Amino acid sequence: MTAQALQTTTAALPRPEYPRPDWQRHDWLNLNGTWAFQLQTENNESGSTQLADRFDSEITVPFSWASPLSGIGRSETGIGWYKREVSWSPETSGSLVFLRFGAVDYNCDVWINGVHVGSHSGGYGTFEFDVTSVWKSGEGNIIVVKAEDFDLKSQTRGKQGYGEIRGIWQPVWLEARPQSYIQAAKFITKLDGSIQVNATVAANKAGDAKLQFAFAEGAVSHAELVTLEQGVNNISVSFQVADPQLWSPESPYLYEGEITLASGEGTDNIATYFGIREISTALYGDRKYRWITLNGKPAYLNGTLDQAFHETGYFTYPTDEAMRDEIYLAKRIGLNFIRIHIKPEEPRKLYWADKLGMMVMEDMPCFWGNPDETARPAYEREAKEIIDRDFNHPSIFSWVMFNETWGLRTDAETIALTSQDGGKAEATYLPETQEWVRSMYRWAKSVDPTRIVEENSPCNWDKVESDINTWHFYINGYEEVRAHVTEVVENTYPGSSFNCIGGNVQTDAPLMNSECGNVWGFTNGAGDSDLAWHYRYMLNEFRRHDKMCGFVFTELRDVTNEFNGYYRLDGREKFFGYEAFVPGMSLADLHAPDFIVIDAPPCQTVQAGATVSIPLLASSFSDRYHGQQLQLSWELWHDNLGTRVTNERGVVALDWNGFGVTPIAAPLTFGLPKQDAVAVLALTLRAADGTVVTRNFIAFDVRSGGDAPVYDADGQFIAVPVTDFVEHSFAHQWNAIQEGKTNGGKAGQFVYEISLPDAAAQALVGHVELAFEASAKRLLARNLEGARDQDHTISMMHGADAAVEYNSNTYYMTDNEFHESLINVLVDGEKVASFLLPDNPADSRGVLSYQYQEVQNKLDEAGSYGYLCKVTLPSSITAKLDRSRGFKLTLEAGEGGLALYGRNAGRYPIDILVNVK
Template sequence: MCESGEEMVYPRPQLERDGTWQLLDGAWDFANGQADVASPKEVRFDQQICVPFAPETDMSGVDVPARFMTCWYRRNVRWPREPGMRTHLHFEAVDQCGAVWVNGFYAGKVGGPVRSTLDISEFMSASEQEIIVRVDDDPSDMTKSRGKQDWREEAHIIWYPRTTGLWQSVWLENVPEIRIDSLRFEPKVTAWDIGVDVRICGTGERRASWDGWLEIKLKHEGEILADDRYQVCSGLMQRRIGLDDPGVIDERSELMWSPENPHLIDVELRLVNGDGDVIDHVKSYTAMRDVGAVDGRLMLNGMPYFSRMVLAQGYWEESGLTAPSDEALKNDVELAKALGFNGVRLHEKIESERYLYWADRLGLMVWGEMGSSYAFEPSDFAELQTMWGRRVERDMNHPCVVAWVPVNESWGFPALLDEEHQVHAMRSLYYQTKAIDPTRLVLSNDGWEMSDTDVIGVHDYEGDVERLRKRYNLATRGWLEILKQEQPGNRKLLLNDEVYAGQPVVLSEFGGVRLCDEQENGWGYSEAADLGGFAKAYMSLLRFANRKNVFSGFCYTQLTDTYQETNGLLKMDRTSKLPIEMVRQMTVGEHVSLPGGFGEAVRREGVFDLQ
């Protein structure tokens, strides 16, 4: 049921440790319901499930249609105790709230779309370990972070089937008692150096009396950039490592990260004890990359940079929110680039770190979002803040991430115009993000009803390009007047006039054209009758959005069809509706002559892939 020939890939690419680890993806015993059992021992496991796929999906192997609110998982794994080591059990994503037992002992809570880690060392037997997980998820609770998961029984409009339980990888890892626990990089292009924060943790009082050294080596394409050694004098080592500065922008660019040239710097760290023994060894990477906003323009590495982004929702027909493979994540990055985009909005989803790894390696900018809730409840807001903070901390070392978007279209904050406490809550997410990560841009509320924000993100699904030209005509009005007077979607763009202070303006959602003959009950923001009309509509919209004298960038909706929302450039199986090269030319604003009978010619040739 649950076989895979795919090579195992390390789930945490920003802190890859030498040593023993095991991916627990694959067949687990499974049970649905039984919410009232007094003990996990009483659960009747009557099915099997293929982790990490949610039971609502085909790839899970669960073929009994059901409403999943309480799910139970069980797996026995051979994992012997190793002297001098601790055993960590990692859950990459759980929807929503989980509890874990190891060999009958309660080990702790897990949950949310960001990695949860439990130290299970004290509960382990000599060789084989029994792991039981309970996950509870109330699909009707609108105060929880859920993203695009529908609260109705049937998916409708722009909401999709639900995801319950374990939906990303589960894995075991042995770690030294005294170890490198976390890393933080802060490159500064202007100073041509890299800040490195290394948190070292241990067990009990041993850390306080431990004497050793931290070795840090930076390399680019095999060339050593730095090779430093520091005595460990506290649990947090903070250093800035200067690089040899060529002083010439052309030579500097050979080391800087951009979508066109995604140069990465490999980082190797060793923790060495007083006898010279290496007790921990981890690998990571960073990049010389700087983002900002100056004079109404987005900046990358100190230069104006026009962002051509596409909305990516990260769903697959057979596997839902979970990518069917690591190769599928890589393929999504490659497709976005092949279609002419230099960035994506990972929309309403905290995507696997493996996606960000490929975006780092292949060169694709990312706006990182949170899966929204849809109702505001003060008593639940602290939980939302905690989850968002964990997300920012997890992904802030990825050079591909250039902006954070904690709120989309006021979702979860439905009364911003009337309830001041909701405004305070939304603003607090902006300042929380800036406090954790001051190096990136933050949008307080992408789409409309913006408060404190580094970028003005406007959502406008008007399909008539002439109306768009009149609406955003800077020859007749300035941006403040436009933002005050226009209400695309009948929503106020700014909460107050003071919000706009010359920030870059990005058309951060537009398009959404549906090809009518594709799916009878499909949905889109506007429609094209045939492939010829679809191509013309896309070309017209993209020539408008590429006006650099108006916008600092754009984000087209969307990369792929997503269930009934059939307004993607690609179908849900990732085949293209139009020739890839034609879409790329249109994406960058070029005019493409469409020959007579274009639609029929495309239809005869069939679908298009990267080749």
Template structure:
């Protein structure tokens, strides 16, 4: 049963700016960039061996310049390409050299040539992809050699038989609907804002080719058992092979064993040195494959001996124990985004820097938030000593057809991919009800699949923001090892449940903006805002409360967050990793009562934040303006700073002067105009109207139209519809907005539709929606069309209005083929207007696609000739 819900009239959206690809690679303009961006070039793009736990010598890095093209989704392989892209940086990123958006109705194509390697004695050539978001089809010399679905998981293809002598044309076709499909997508959305960020489409981790013997090792599964003093090892290799395992330390053999591939072997590790954040000791592991008693393959790996569990401490509290000792998990919520590379770190040094910086702050845990990192990130955590709570990447909130199956498939692949890393101590299944389903079954399945780690079945299903309970839930942590709450901004304890550790899965989010180090100076989002000078005291008090809560049984906490991310400016460091808002040594001092020994502190550098009050800095700029300083760069900075300190008149004045100084409009200028234009009276409004096509081309989607409609609604319509007893004069409103053209008409029709929908005046709603959809239905998202249609089905009886609603439903189906919920709506509407045979045919198809009891019940009613509506 679909639930009726209140609609917002408009939702402002903002897509990542893009720029035309240039002939020859260069980093594209970006608001801020990291210190490592200048080190990136086509010759050295992420050159390190990408898989540290399965290392071979014979490999070729395929990162570098490829050709790219963007085509409509159904188009065939392109014959011409638009330019060059630097792999593996996402096409939306500045480091790609392209910085273009790819929409859900488009495909992205990559092309390059590879040379057939010399192969001897039956050797095979494998093509490896670290990650491609989301669906990939790989073609070699025009023939498909493999496909893969999953935006965060690696995959490999044997391309030996498709290779020809000399050059070979390698093409990768990518489809990525971002947040519009059934794919787990994390924080990536087409309209970034607040806690959601710019998408990354296509290849975003290293691509490489590797030569392996005819009989080769394909995977290792390593499970330490410190109590029994053994390492459980399973080597995936051809049946009938033998393997020799040799553990060593500093070049000296510690233990060795021989056994069959594909079976679990027990490598003795008596009196092993244990892995922990205080002492992240790792053993080297050599794995040799024997075929008919002779060496056939060899890989180098490593492992750590550690154990994690829930046990009672001396006071009777259920706690997290590491290596049989209670260890408070002091963590931070790491998103893994970069201003210049988006999902992809500029360099391996940059990738390691984040972990080093977090350890230098005094944390011993990272919650890796709904992103799977490259293998080298976990390698750095293993080497540096950082416990990781690894989130699975959430399914989409709206859970379209196929989302559940795709989520489960990707969870299973993630566990396999990351299993051997000792740093990972806990899996986080769901976050704050995002796409939650079958929680108990899936929690138990993860625990059964990997009993060596803890399972946080639901982080923050009970969620408090500013002391208001937002999401209570019965049986919230069923079958999990933890009870976990999120509390913003101030910390609180989770409920006590027998056998479960109490966890504060997220808290904090203190917003502090640092001028000249912001992705978007017009936005500085945080759960609360304080000045730089006030941050240290506020953060210290929060951590003192953690100490009090720890005495009451709290076993771990996750602070949001270590780095600013796009419009979120609540990090301890800025997004460009240049400024730390509380010095490293002060952070360690604050954290020391909970983490007394965090091992060797890495050497990292960052500027200390200027703690001068931002209002004082702005006042100085404003006085310069009064004294006559009016150059364009100064005016732009003044406008941004005015907005940050909430001087709206000053922001309008400086923005108007800056816009008036422009003769032509760069990408950044258009972005500034979009951000600072808030009224039809602002000078930027006319520019948005004039430059609408260019803004939409650069930003993707309908950014200019949406901006204009937001403004028209606020200026001309909102006052007439906002009161509960409002009776708008639609004719007068139509006359008022007519001067704005299509944007005025569209927002008025939308406002009229939503007004009657919220007032529950059903026939008037259906009439208004009919006019709105007939003119602008192609701009509406399928789920909104479906909601309109379902509402009409449930609430309207007029045959003509129902027939119109059926056309809306049909439009939603055209945009989302094989969506069982949309089919159900369409079938119900057809059935209600008397088209029984068509309704039964469509509902039968819906049942075939989705094995859902409610759909089956509706079909049975249709077949019996009973009403399907109340």
């Protein structure tokens, strides 16, 4: 069978595409698919291949034996033995044959036809073996792979835990090459179009060869004659690109093409690409601190932590489309970079980041034991493999060498053995380890001066030396976040010891947040709750500071025990609800490079009719509109019992000039409604052609302050608190949000006694309207059995169960999964209306459920809200009420349950309202 025919048969295999689009040869065979398999859970194997007759199962490569897609689904550590028979011949006789592995965790040995062809150690680096001497072209060849993974503390394990990458977990393939071939080529690009290529050529014989570069359909072409020595040759080539097209997230231009080596040993053709871009840091104006720059201009980095975890393949994506979609999901909400967390990413996903335009901060995998003489060399070896493999991806702008001091503390037992004072030892980030970390930073800068390097992305104020000054925080509550971010900014300046350890001090390196969010920001953290409200005010606080040039939000998708994603683990969307405040607003508005900061709380309680002034700031990290006049449209509106009412509106002309954060000269001043309301200040910034640049908003809890609520409607309002029911029949009932909300589930009734004005106060009851806010009520395990909160230690980094349904902070954010309930409204036992409540939602629309949280770090059904239900009673009933001057109101729910929101909860500032006319 020809190679082409064999390749066609791989179409039905998992991950059939070539694994390295950044370095692709055409003559290859995909070895993904079914292999014989044996899992040995004890390390008592001598290293032989005597398991040949004891393979007891089959595994699907390239999936970890722990993952569902592997067909094994066993998480144990151990030794995985793989076996496959392959018949394949290169297209050109005399070609070299290489067996290539994307990645194998952790120690790997390979035999071909019983002959040991090589070993590799490390869980993330790519590697290959020249198997030409033992390969039988046109005959059956037996490949046996031994993959050993015992989770040793010295392993570069990274952040697995959610699911393990045991054994082969990236594609495996055979590849043919001529006797002399190009081993590698690193592209170093400049904005003026000058390109330097540092190539490595393996030559079978000494002699002359032609090295040729052809890109952009021939528009870029260069060739050089080179003289090769037998063995490995390092060659540097330079050429110029005319009218260079720069790579950026907005315009991800790639120069795609081919490198060719033509020699007496044949022709080696490699399809590859490069992008022209420069990432750096720079001082602007009279500032004493740097900003991050892309292609010579300041860039505000809107990023997210990407755990790169898939529910079925774990850290191996099931398809190429899934990798593309991952980049797309980040791109569609306005993000411009992702931080791949504690691991390098698969090359094909990096390709999609290159292709679609997504910058990447790529972490090195950590070890979890002591930084000793075993762990350090293993780490150094793997870091070199990672940087070598991924050097040419224009999307990668930063290497992060360590995270949160993981693996950098020497444990107490080891310190105690060497301690002379007899005191109680603690795990410590030792000075000698700090110096090793500094050396790793400097080494990375020496091998790749084209990128930003961070030595440690910290949460312990323990930086040593870095190109960027970052920190982590997980704090909830507007005042708390504001105070914290302000403190960090004010303590960031050259010479400051803040955020440093061991006598080190800050330079003028850019300030950036490298992890933030609210998944760990609560007592007993890691619930599954709405993040929309927190996210908006946090980004406002970031953009308020001229020093800050980016953030990393935790995280792109939920994972198995963290529920802080923009999306669910399976990619389902979460709904943030911003469009309800400003038409058309979405997450992308908060990620706009040109932004209007509202320097005020996300909501404040104010007196009806009061006049307020709100300061605004302009934040610009793009020169797209510099020199232009932008139009800031503003509107103060409120909802009056289901009718949107505009109180005031206006337009402010802004001369948009210069990078950074500057105050807008005059604050917005306006009067608030003269009634109970949730009022909204909605802002829209537009360019001269009408293009929307960004949107933003804040809210006001407006209170009339009298004994009775005030609304703009005829009649007399009677307000009955939702918790003042006289009876209920729910199996599970409780109140929430400081008695502002009541819940019942599953089926049942809330019954209220309603008293109407007597004849002296109102002679005739001619018209009665009811209004209330209600939602379905989804019962969680904690609602049925009680909360079971737990301290979330470092074990959560290794996949410990979050017991989310028992977590007291859990209240599911609005997403694609709906929970509906049918309710009936009865007056004195007679049904007057029915409502199908579509869901039990929670997002930023639940303004009052946030405003009346008792404490900021312990959520009580925060963000929850309902639907406005209005009923006009029929005349046959109002005639009776004119005589009785009271009635029994029953709200009856089916199996979907019922939640009722009072004046201080939900979306609408109402109790159960009875409007009598």
